[in-house]
């Protein structure tokens with residue numbers, strides 16, 4: 306990968322990190338736990354899905370692994386609204 310492309314990707318990732326969070330669609334979740342299993346920083350995404358809460362966790366690096374791995378398409382990225390934050 307060329308340096309310019311690397312920095313472009315890094316900037317996109319940082320923009321997403323600052324502006325987006327993982328949001329579940331609880332009704333579709335079957336509590337399989339695959340999302341939690343694949344989260345590289347050990348966040349229990351399944352529990353957020355169970356509680357119908359966005360993944361507001363300061364350890365989230367917005368890698369998208371949970372979104373990509375969920376077999377039911379339960380998870381998606383949504384913009385963080387003003388006033389919402391990561392504890």
Ligand code: SF4
Pocket residue numbers: 329333334335336337338339340341350351354374375376377378379380
């Ligand atoms: S991978 Fe999808 S269906 Fe399984 S627990 Fe996570 S959100 Fe629910």
Ligand code: SF4
Pocket residue numbers: 327343344345346347348350360364365366367368369370371372
């Ligand atoms: S986006 Fe990545 S770091 Fe954040 S909860 Fe999902 S798998 Fe974990």
